[in-house]
Amino acid sequence: MVKVGIYGATGYMGAEALRILLQHPQVEVVWATSRDGEEALNYHKNFYKRGIQFTKPEEVSGKDCDVVFFSTPTGLAAEMGSKFLHEGSRIIDFGADFRLKDQATWEEVYGRKHPNWELAKQAVYGINELHKEAIVNTKVVANPGCFSSSAILALAPLIKENLIDCDKIIVDGMSGTAGAGVDLDFALHHPQMHNNILPYNVVNHRHSYEIEQELMGICNEKVNINFTSYYVPISRGILSACHCFPVEHVTRQSLLELYNEFYKDSYFIKVIDIPENKDCAWNYMPYPWVSSVVSTNFCHIGLSVDEKRNRIVVFSVLDSIGKGGAQVGVQNMNLIMGLDEREGLENYGLYPY
Numbered sequence: 072m073v074k075v076g077i078y079g080a081t082g083y084m085g086a087e088a089l090r091i092l093l094q095h096p097q098v099e100v101v102w103a104t105s106r107d108g109e110e111a112l113n114y115h116k117n118f119y120k121r122g123i124q125f126t127k128p129e130e131v132s133g134k135d136c137d138v139v140f141f142s143t144p145t146g147l148a149a150e151m152g153s154k155f156l157h158e159g160s161r162i163i164d165f166g167a168d169f170r171l172k173d174q175a176t177w178e179e180v181y182g183r184k185h186p187n188w189e190l191a192k193q194a195v196y197g198i199n200e201l202h203k204e205a206i207v208n209t210k211v212v213a214n215p216g217c218f219s220s221s222a223i224l225a226l227a228p229l230i231k232e233n234l235i236d237c238d239k240i241i242v243d244g245m246s247g248t249a250g251a252g253v254d255l256d257f258a259l260h261h262p263q264m265h266n267n268i269l270p271y272n273v274v275n276h277r278h279s280y281e282i283e284q285e286l287m288g289i290c291n292e293k294v295n296i297n298f299t300s301y302y303v304p305i306s307r308g309i310l311s312a313c314h315c316f317p318v319e320h321v322t323r324q325s326l327l328e329l330y331n332e333f334y335k336d337s338y339f340i341k342v343i344d345i346p347e348n349k350d351c352a353w354n355y356m357p358y359p360w361v362s363s364v365v366s367t368n369f370c371h372i373g374l375s376v377d378e379k380r381n382r383i384v385v386f387s388v389l390d391s392i393g394k395g396g397a398q399v400g401v402q403n404m405n406l407i408m409g410l411d412e413r414e415g416l417e418n419y420g421l422y423p424y
């Protein structure tokens with residue numbers, strides 16, 4: 072059995088990691104922390120009468136674990152990670168401590184000095200569709216941001232084949248409010264948000280840097296991501312609409328073939344290749360729906376091409392705390408521990424959601 076600890080289990084990502092790992096056939100959850108050391112049901116009603124007790128952070132050790140998940144605000148994994156590594160565990164950080172490869176950029180984006188850059192240098196960026204081999208061999212995984220996963224997976228095949236103008240890529244990321252974590256913010260209060268759509272962090276979102284870094288790693292040239300984020304009145308889930316401009320003639324069919332080939336070994340990526348029906352006024356079936364991936368580790372990708380105006384639009388949907396968060400962390404754990412990457416993650420989405 073793989074022994075795991077979850078550092079920061081009272082939040083949304085911690086709760087999701089706990090839910091998935093408690094059902095994982097090859098995993099024993101050795102500890103999960105909250106600073107008050109209370110019973111889990113005080114936070115998560117889905118664990119009612121399951122006898123799950125949180126442990127205080129100062130009482131846990133990496134000696135008991137093969138893997139420790141950090142499900143804490145950015146900064147803590149960098150401060151605490153070395154302790155767990157020295158005690159013999161690997162670490163997977165759900166936060167942003169280890170995602171960027173350049174220290175000066177990290178410090179500019181996060182507005183503080185990095186607590187442990189030596190540790191950050193050991194980390195592999197946890198998009199397993201791009202970095203599987205490196206993940207298998209690392210002790211430190213930087214789990215990607217939720218918008219980043221969605222945009223990188225949507226754009227990687229086009230970038231790899233040099234099919235688009237890398238200077239002009241527009242990504243609109245629409246997210247449910249669980250992406251903001253458990254703490255309440257004025258804009259996320261139910262009366263503000265339940266019947267609303269609102270843009271936030273409209274330029275220079277911190278995920279732009281991760282997306283650019285990873286896409287530049289594929290094509291070795293400058294990539295500009297013009298990213299804008301929106302809250303939409305759902306709980307879990309993200310839809311990224313990525314608009315790009317082809318540098319040679321492409322068709323929807325040629326791109327679907329490219330995407331199917333690119334992701335042929337990636338079980339959790341499903342390319343929606345349903346034919347478009349030009350006679351249908353409401354032609355929505357050929358494109359991915361957020362509801363299909365909520366609660367899962369799947370990412371669905373679909374696309375269309377406006378051949379008249381020379382535009383490609385790629386849609387990618389995932390659950391911000393599933394494939395965009397805790398579940399992809401479990402997929403990375405499976406890889407590190409030599410398990411089948413699908414183990415514990417095979418659930419279908421909800422229908423209806």
Ligand SMILES: NC(=O)C1=CN([C@@H]2O[C@H](COP(=O)(O)OP(=O)(O)OC[C@H]3O[C@@H](n4cnc5c(N)ncnc54)[C@H](OP(=O)(O)O)[C@@H]3O)[C@@H](O)[C@H]2O)C=CC1
Nearest residue numbers: 079080081082083084105106142143165166250252253391
């Ligand atoms: N929500 C999402 O969709 C995504 C989130 N992420 C990232 O994952 C991480 C967790 O996110 P999320 O669950 O949403 O956040 P939440 O705010 O919901 O939860 C934060 C957790 O961190 C714990 N914590 C906070 N400060 C400390 C501390 N000083 N010492 C120990 N524990 C502490 C809290 O525990 P306590 O009860 O003890 O306060 C709580 O369990 C963040 O870095 C976030 O940016 C990444 C991808 C997607």
Ligand SMILES: CC(=O)N[C@@H](CCC(=O)OP(=O)(O)O)C(=O)O
Nearest residue numbers: 165166167216217246247250251
């Ligand atoms: C909907 C929402 O608020 N999303 C968060 C990103 C969630 C995430 O991935 O956060 P980290 O990069 O901090 O890990 C945001 O836009 O800031």
